[in-house]
Amino acid sequence: MSQTWFQHTFSRKRFQTRNQATAMAILGIAVLLILGSLYLSQVASFAITNREIEDLISRRDQLKRQNEQLIGEIASYRTVPRLFARAVEIGFRPATNSEIDYLLIEGYDSKGSKARADAFSPEPLEAAAPIYEETFSGWLEQQFTLLTEQLESFGK
Amino acid sequence: MQGLSPQQSTIQARLPFVAIFLILLAAYLVINLANFQFFPRSVRQELEKIGSSVTNTTLRVPAERGLIFDRDGEPLAFNIVQYRLGVSPDLVADPETLSDQVSNILGIDEFEVYRKTISDNVWEFVAGPISAEQGQAIAALDEISLGLEEIPKRFYPQETLAAHVIGIVLDEGLVGSLGVEGAYNETLSGRVLDLSISNVPFDLPKDRPAEQRGKDIVLTLDRDVQFWVESELKAAVEEYRAYRGTVIVMDPGTGDVLALANYPTMDPNRFLEIEDPALLENPAVQGVYEPGSIMQALTVASALETGTITPYWTYNDDGHLEIGGKDIWNRFFQAHGTADAATILIRSLNSGAATVGLEMGTEKFYSMMRAFGFGQATGVGLFAEERGDLKIPGDTNWNESYLGYNSFGQDVKVTPMQLITAFSAIANDGIMRQPRIVRQVIGEEGIEEARPTTVRRVVSTETAAIVRDLMIRVVREGALGAFMRGYTIAGKPGTAWISTAVGEEVGSHSSIVSFIGFLPAHDPQAVVLVKLDRPNEYYGYKVTPHIFKRIAERLVILLEIPDDEVRSRLNAAKTNASADGS
Numbered sequence: 001m002s003q004t005w006f007q008h009t010f011s012r013k014r015f016q017t018r019n020q021a022t023a024m025a026i027l028g029i030a031v032l033l034i035l036g037s038l039y040l041s042q043v044a045s046f047a048i049t050n051r052e053i054e055d056l057i058s059r060r061d062q063l064k065r066q067n068e069q070l071i072g073e074i075a076s077y078r079t080v081p082r083l084f085a086r087a088v089e090i091g092f093r094p095a096t097n098s099e100i101d102y103l104l105i106e107g108y109d110s111k112g113s114k115a116r117a118d119a120f121s122p123e124p125l126e127a128a129a130p131i132y133e134e135t136f137s138g139w140l141e142q143q144f145t146l147l148t149e150q151l152e153s154f155g156k
Numbered sequence: 157m158q159g160l161s162p163q164q165s166t167i168q169a170r171l172p173f174v175a176i177f178l179i180l181l182a183a184y185l186v187i188n189l190a191n192f193q194f195f196p197r198s199v200r201q202e203l204e205k206i207g208s209s210v211t212n213t214t215l216r217v218p219a220e221r222g223l224i225f226d227r228d229g230e231p232l233a234f235n236i237v238q239y240r241l242g243v244s245p246d247l248v249a250d251p252e253t254l255s256d257q258v259s260n261i262l263g264i265d266e267f268e269v270y271r272k273t274i275s276d277n278v279w280e281f282v283a284g285p286i287s288a289e290q291g292q293a294i295a296a297l298d299e300i301s302l303g304l305e306e307i308p309k310r311f312y313p314q315e316t317l318a319a320h321v322i323g324i325v326l327d328e329g330l331v332g333s334l335g336v337e338g339a340y341n342e343t344l345s346g347r348v349l350d351l352s353i354s355n356v357p358f359d360l361p362k363d364r365p366a367e368q369r370g371k372d373i374v375l376t377l378d379r380d381v382q383f384w385v386e387s388e389l390k391a392a393v394e395e396y397r398a399y400r401g402t403v404i405v406m407d408p409g410t411g412d413v414l415a416l417a418n419y420p421t422m423d424p425n426r427f428l429e430i431e432d433p434a435l436l437e438n439p440a441v442q443g444v445y446e447p448g449s450i451m452q453a454l455t456v457a458s459a460l461e462t463g464t465i466t467p468y469w470t471y472n473d474d475g476h477l478e479i480g481g482k483d484i485w486n487r488f489f490q491a492h493g494t495a496d497a498a499t500i501l502i503r504s505l506n507s508g509a510a511t512v513g514l515e516m517g518t519e520k521f522y523s524m525m526r527a528f529g530f531g532q533a534t535g536v537g538l539f540a541e542e543r544g545d546l547k548i549p550g551d552t553n554w555n556e557s558y559l560g561y562n563s564f565g566q567d568v569k570v571t572p573m574q575l576i577t578a579f580s581a582i583a584n585d586g587i588m589r590q591p592r593i594v595r596q597v598i599g600e601e602g603i604e605e606a607r608p609t610t611v612r613r614v615v616s617t618e619t620a621a622i623v624r625d626l627m628i629r630v631v632r633e634g635a636l637g638a639f640m641r642g643y644t645i646a647g648k649p650g651t652a653w654i655s656t657a658v659g660e661e662v663g664s665h666s667s668i669v670s671f672i673g674f675l676p677a678h679d680p681q682a683v684v685l686v687k688l689d690r691p692n693e694y695y696g697y698k699v700t701p702h703i704f705k706r707i708a709e710r711l712v713i714l715l716e717i718p719d720d721e722v723r724s725r726l727n728a729a730k731t732n733a734s735a736d737g738s
Contacts, residue, residue, distance in 0.1 A: 094713075
């Protein structure tokens with residue numbers, strides 16, 4: 001060890017080509033290509049999925065609005081004047097108090113409107129928790145399928 | 157160091173310095189990197205803002221307004237969407253076909269649309285607001301040059317029903333005004349959010365946050381009761397050719413407003429078409445008036461409560477009284493001789509009520525009037541509620557005559573809501589409940605139930621019972637029009653003259669008539685106030701008891717109130733059943 005490490009470095013005149021190094025380089029490039037392809041396919045599928053989610057959100061909002069529109073229409077068809085007019089049209093008339101008989105039913109609150117109102121208690125909607133049942137092999141399979149599809153689409 | 161060239165020796169000598177320099181440089185970079193990473197919050201936020209401005213777009217998301225329901229869950233106010241249609245002329249490929257399609261869907265002039273599709277402008281407004289159906293038909297064309305912009309709109313499916321209670325929404329569905337829409341605007345309107353939308357396709361799209369939506373409101377109103385009350389009120393206003401009318405139905409046990417009707421009314425879907433701005437006012441809480449002789453019942457209740465009079469108290473009625481330099485006369489200038497509290501109420505004796513008021517004195521009288529809630533807003537939960545005007549000793553313009561006149565409901569201004577709340581206290585054994593129009597508030601975090609609350613005990617149970625019995629006699633012996641077969645009704649009609657700057661109005665249509673009653677008198681489930689402004693009949697007892705009766709006849713069916721006989725049998729059966737059970 002008469003020479004220090006930098007003397008050794010400076011003493012090298014040129015790089016030597018070796019077969020093993022070449023093979024390693026090619027392998028490295030191949031791995032990089034595979035990883036790159038996987039990354040690209042992953043990113044592409046992610047972007048496509050996001051676009052689909054955006055479309056679904058937009059569609060959901062549209063359906064929600066249509067639903068509210070329909071609820072509003074139903075409500076306007078169920079207004080008391082309209083129902084009353086229709087009832088009269090088909091031969092009904094408002095009852096008078098003398099025409100009403102009262103029966104005692106155990107457990108029934110005679111204040112009907114209050115009972116109905118108490119029954120009306122809309123529950124707040126709870127967001128459903130996402131379920132994850134993906135396995136590693138399943139994920140690999142999915143990625144391979146996606147990659148195949150990507151390559152096929154590139155080919156087309 | 158043998159064998160080294162001078163150059164190598166120099167390098168070797170300098171190498172430690174270079175190494176130290178590189179280490180220091182690396183340390184400097186690491187420190188700076190850490191410093192950058194842990195910047196002060198404000199600086200970091202600023203940098204993030206600059207970064208996100210490149211990759212993000214800010215979208216203003218209007219909050220979806222909460223809905224309004226009646227007590228049974230029937231929708232009273234809803235949101236619908238309308239659209240504004242625009243076109244980018246530069247993107248139009250076939251103007252003729254496009255203008256033909258658009259004009260067919262919207263039913264507008266084809267040439268007008270065509271003119272816009274070939275315009276030199278970047279963007280042209282075509283039509284709006286257009287309905288949701290038309291908007292969907294336009295969207296179905298899948299035409300890239302057409303742009304639809306959403307316009308939120310409030311929709312009231314029940315049209316005029318409870319219009320003054322519900323209110324209206326201004327500014328394209330964003331700001332509530334009048335009624336519950338105005339009073340609960342903060343609750344209903346939710347929060348307008350600036351949502352940051354990423355332009356990077358790899359970022360997950362953000363959904364509209366659920367918590368920004370306004371809360372839903374469930375009212376105490378009963379839609380069916382409201383409908384019948386409005387129908388009867390409309391008929392009464394037309395029959396007596398009154399200027400306007402108001403009816404309120406309240407559950408005295410809970411303070412729930414079951415119905416609140418005004419006529420003439422408005423359609424909140426078309427409030428912009430209203431020509432008379434007075435129609436936007438809710439007279440039930442905003443229209444102050446002198447209640448007149450209906451107030452005599454509260455004067456008697458106050459005197460009984462303060463011990464000024466007893467049920468056996470009498471006075472000599474000569475039909476006239478002078479207080480503070482002003483004359484007080486009975487109806488038709490009649491004198492009634494020896495009269496008691498019942499006679500005062502049955503015959504509606506102004507001089508009698510004034511006598512009771514004078515015997516009470518100002519301190520007792522006005523403290524009781526304050527206890528009944530006059531001069532203060534009830535807090536029922538409706539927009540811009542008035543406080544009325546109860547002048548008390550020490551106020552400007554108050555003089556001794558006020559005590560006499562206030563005793564029979566003149567020179568004091570109240571709202572119908574204050575009056576029915578005061579009488580509900582009598583009906584509810586002397587306990588005043590907080591009147592309320594909102595029953596539940598439903599948000600993402602759950603349901604907030606507005607429990608009935610007590611304001612105060614105004615009179616004792618005994619006083620309330622005496623006044624109730626007096627009011628039963630009023631219906632049986634004075635206001636016969638309110639008498640209902642099978643039901644015990646407690647009530648009091650009222651007539652009030654309309655004061656002007658120079659005295660009281662005279663001539664036709666110059667009075668305000670009213671009636672307040674509750675039923676069944678011994679187990680009150682509804683208190684009803686009827687009020688007509690300027691009817692063609694001057695005296696209230698000739699008009700309002702009939703209107704009350706017509707409403708009460710519907711109420712007993714809608715609220716499932718059996719007649720006295722059936723109720724006593726049902727109560728007996730219930731008592732027996734509970735006795736057997738125990």
